[in-house]
Amino acid sequence: MKRRHMNNLGLKVLALGAAGILCASGANAQIRGSAHDFTNAGWSRNQICLPCHTPHNAMHVDINGYGTERLWNHSLPSEGQVYETQDGPMPRNDALDAYSILCMGCHDGTVALDSFGGVNGSQFIFGSELIGTDLTNDHPVGSSAVWNPIYEGTRYNPRSTWEGQTFGNSSMGRLRDMIVNGQVQPVISCATCHEPHRRGGHDDLLRISNTGSQMCLACHIK
Numbered sequence: 001m002k003r004r005h006m007n008n009l010g011l012k013v014l015a016l017g018a019a020g021i022l023c024a025s026g027a028n029a030q031i032r033g034s035a036h037d038f039t040n041a042g043w044s045r046n047q048i049c050l051p052c053h054t055p056h057n058a059m060h061v062d063i064n065g066y067g068t069e070r071l072w073n074h075s076l077p078s079e080g081q082v083y084e085t086q087d088g089p090m091p092r093n094d095a096l097d098a099y100s101i102l103c104m105g106c107h108d109g110t111v112a113l114d115s116f117g118g119v120n121g122s123q124f125i126f127g128s129e130l131i132g133t134d135l136t137n138d139h140p141v142g143s144s145a146v147w148n149p150i151y152e153g154t155r156y157n158p159r160s161t162w163e164g165q166t167f168g169n170s171s172m173g174r175l176r177d178m179i180v181n182g183q184v185q186p187v188i189s190c191a192t193c194h195e196p197h198r199r200g201g202h203d204d205l206l207r208i209s210n211t212g213s214q215m216c217l218a219c220h221i222k
């Protein structure tokens with residue numbers, strides 16, 4: 001079931017119209033008018049980037065030495081936050097890679113959308129975009145989705161055939177490193193499949209189109 005805010009939907013239609021004039025393929029579609037354009041959301045201070053990034057005084061996001069410097073501005077779920085994973089309940093840093101933790105700062109529903117720039121907000125995500133803290137009904141990410149090279153060629157297409165590779169007008173994401181069972185391992189992250197700025201212009205902020213399950217088949221041999 002899809003549910004979208006009316007104002008965002010309106011913006012989406014306008015943006016698609018504008019993109020159609022500038023480039024027929026829509027390949028240059030961007031964050032403006034996407035589900036991540038919060039300009040009209042009321043809680044965003046009328047900014048697109050600010051809820052997620054800041055040019056100054058950004059946070060250091062370091063998860064056991066494997067973090068991301070993205071001039072991050074949004075509060076994160078607490079370290080003690082527990083997620084239900086395919087491998088049982090685990091605290092944040094054992095369950096998720098740094099990039100998925102960035103997403104969960106809004107999508108697990110434990111931190112308010114308007115908690116950015118050091119302010120504690122009060123508006124929470126809801127509806128189908130609320131992923132929650134129970135990840136057992138979602139595609140595995142983080143420590144439940146370690147990329148194991150021994151399955152390349154049998155269960156999964158070799159990493160080199162899809163990681164960062166171009167499919168149509170856009171390219172597939174990357175695996176991200178995190179510490180799993182005391183070792184640095186490459187894992188599937190939210191950001192492996194999704195492009196938070198809608199570069200490429202695909203539905204659901206996907207890195208590449210999933211028409212005909214193309215994205216699923218980039219990895220899975222089925």
Ligand code: HEC
Pocket residue numbers: 031036037048049050051052053070099102103191196197
């Ligand atoms: C909803 C949150 C969100 C919003 C809004 C957002 N970003 Fe990002 N941005 C991210 C995340 C998450 C990453 C890390 C993605 C990754 O590394 O795969 C990122 C990464 C980046 C990067 C570095 C990597 C890259 O993909 O190029 C730049 C530059 C960037 N954002 C610029 C912007 C600008 C400029 C805006 C406003 C026009 C913006 N972002 C709005 C979440 C957001």
Ligand code: HEC
Pocket residue numbers: 003004005008035036051052074099102103104105106107113125129190191194195196203204205
């Ligand atoms: C600042 C809070 C925030 C962050 C951080 C954030 N999101 Fe979102 N995201 C939202 C909100 C709010 C919506 C729903 C907007 C609406 O209902 O129109 C949304 C919608 C989405 C959608 C639905 C897109 C669509 O077209 O319907 C996807 C997919 C998504 N986010 C993925 C991600 C991923 C992946 C990350 C991390 C790389 C991320 N988000 C980080 C707030 C955030």
Ligand code: HEC
Pocket residue numbers: 001002003100103104107128129130131139140141188189190191192193194204206210
């Ligand atoms: C293996 C690829 C993959 C991974 C990993 C992944 N997603 Fe998605 N996601 C998708 C696809 C494909 C869709 C569109 C399917 C659909 O229509 O619900 C989607 C849809 C969504 C939506 C929109 C849901 C809706 O019904 O509107 C949100 C929000 C979202 N993802 C967030 C996330 C977050 C947060 C993470 C990390 C915890 C994540 N995704 C990890 C592939 C992925």
Ligand code: HEC
Pocket residue numbers: 086139140144145146147148156188192193215216217218219220
């Ligand atoms: C970036 C590569 C990649 C993409 C894209 C991808 N998967 Fe996966 N998927 C994996 C890996 C790796 C695992 C295995 C994690 C594990 O079991 O350790 C997995 C696990 C699964 C599982 C088993 C889940 C479980 O509970 O054991 C299913 C089902 C699945 N994927 C379906 C999909 C579908 C459907 C899509 C498209 C929406 C998709 N995958 C996209 C890499 C990917």
